[in-house]
Amino acid sequence: MPTHHHPHQHGVIGGWVVRPYDWFVGGVVMRSTYRRIAEAVTVGVPDGGRVVDVGTGPGRLVAEIARRRPGLDVTGIDPSQDMLVRARSRTAGVPRTRVLPGTAEDLPFENESVDAVVSSLSSHHWADTAEALAEQARVLRPGGRLWVVDLRSHLDEDLGDEITAAGLRLSDDDLRLVGPVGGRLVCLAARKPLAAA
Numbered sequence: 001m002p003t004h005h006h007p008h009q010h011g012v013i014g015g016w017v018v019r020p021y022d023w024f025v026g027g028v029v030m031r032s033t034y035r036r037i038a039e040a041v042t043v044g045v046p047d048g049g050r051v052v053d054v055g056t057g058p059g060r061l062v063a064e065i066a067r068r069r070p071g072l073d074v075t076g077i078d079p080s081q082d083m084l085v086r087a088r089s090r091t092a093g094v095p096r097t098r099v100l101p102g103t104a105e106d107l108p109f110e111n112e113s114v115d116a117v118v119s120s121l122s123s124h125h126w127a128d129t130a131e132a133l134a135e136q137a138r139v140l141r142p143g144g145r146l147w148v149v150d151l152r153s154h155l156d157e158d159l160g161d162e163i164t165a166a167g168l169r170l171s172d173d174d175l176r177l178v179g180p181v182g183g184r185l186v187c188l189a190a191r192k193p194l195a196a197a
């Protein structure tokens with residue numbers, strides 16, 4: 001296992017803001033949206049498959065995916081120590097979940113070992129979106145899926161092109177995003193081709 005340095009500390013969220021963030025954004029604003037995301041990202045992932053939540057923050061999406069599909073291995077990744085503490089306490093005792101330090105640009109997984117990579121409200125924090133998407137493409141198995149959910153107002157306008165440049169194919173899977181901010185969210189979905197073209 002390579003050692004992981006974390007030079008990308010760009011948008012790391014920590015300190016006192018973690019608790020109110022978790023309560024308000026996670027518990028109120030995004031609650032129904034997490035259910036919808038969890039439903040979409042787990043379709044087609046076989047039992048025993050692995051799902052990674054990049055920039056998991058307080059870990060609510062990890063918990064939601066694990067609740068919905070207890071047969072999956074679900075890992076949350078975040079560079080923020082304070083977020084990791086919160087995510088760990090949320091998922092402690094939830095079978096087959098893990099929360100690990102890491103960044104979108106440097107994920108602690110082998111090549112082609114992940115069935116689905118999802119991120120929620122995190123992509124606009126990544127230090128280098130092109131590098132991050134290439135890294136997420138690296139860990140996806142052929143046929144694996146990428147889901148990036150973020151605020152329309154914050155989404156990097158090049159993200160679609162960067163997903164394609166990373167070797168993934170954008171798909172038009174329309175994740176109908178619901179909840180109080182549903183209309184302000186965008187979801188980009190993509191798939192890693194089964195064989196190199």
Ligand SMILES: C[S@@+](CC[C@H](N)C(=O)[O-])C[C@H]1O[C@@H](n2cnc3c(N)ncnc32)[C@H](O)[C@@H]1O
Nearest residue numbers: 011012013055056057080103104120122125126
């Ligand atoms: C707004 S929070 C979103 C948390 C959670 N996914 C949610 O839906 O509420 C953004 C998260 O991205 C994390 N983050 C910042 N830079 C990152 C990077 N380079 N790679 C991965 N995550 C990062 C922050 O620490 C923070 O937990």
